[in-house]
Amino acid sequence: MLATFYTCSYNTPIGYLNLAATDTHLVSCLFSDIAYPTSPEQPAVLKQTIDQLDEYFAGTRRQFDLPLQPEGTDFQKKVWDNLYTIPFGKTVSYMAVARAVSGxxxxxxxxxxxxKNPICLIVPCHRVIGSDGSLTGYAGGLWRKEWLLKHEGILKPTQQLALF
Structure with a gap:
């Protein structure tokens, strides 16, 4: 039996987060400049996601606690599992992640x-930076990565890491 997918958009200070979920798990959370259509019915997991995003953007949530089900290869899932462990307010390098998952x-x-992380922000791929401290690569746009790192107190409001 095929799973039913539900969608909605969450408006953030830096664009929409388009969300997709099954009845029980969040499967996608991606930044966009345009909103997804909202499904007429919303499972509890989408409501929980929106509540936790409200708390994150209000500065009161540091860790998400949601049932996740990202689609990807075994290697990708191993990387995403590692990203999920990066604490709020901290960054790690791509090299550190590589060493942790495979060498x-x-x-x-x-x-x-x-x-290719399909659950950005919640699986905090924005906290991965270059070994030299540069903000390299972010599917949602480097300007969003910089904003998120400032929001989490990693960068000072006037500070900017090298973008390249």
Missing amino acids: EKAIRAVGAANG
Whole structure:
């Protein structure tokens, strides 16, 4: 039996987060400049996601607690599981993630998996930066990555990491 998918958009200070879920799990959370149509029915997981996003953007939530079901390869899921452990207010390098999941030679594969993370923000791929401290790669746009890192107190409001 095929799963039913439900969609909605959450308006953030930096664009929409388009959300998709099954009856029981969040499967996608991606930044966009346009909103998804909203499904007439909304499962509890989407309501929980919106409540937790409200708290995150209000500055009162540091860790998401949602049932997630991202679609990807075993390697991608291993990378995303590692990203999920990066604490609020901290960053790690792509190399550190590569070492943790497969070894230094996997750095390019880690970067590719990071870029294909279907549950951005909640699985905090924005907290992965270059070894030199640069903000490299973010599917939602580097300006959003910078905003999120400032929101989390990693960057000071007047500070900007090198974008390239």
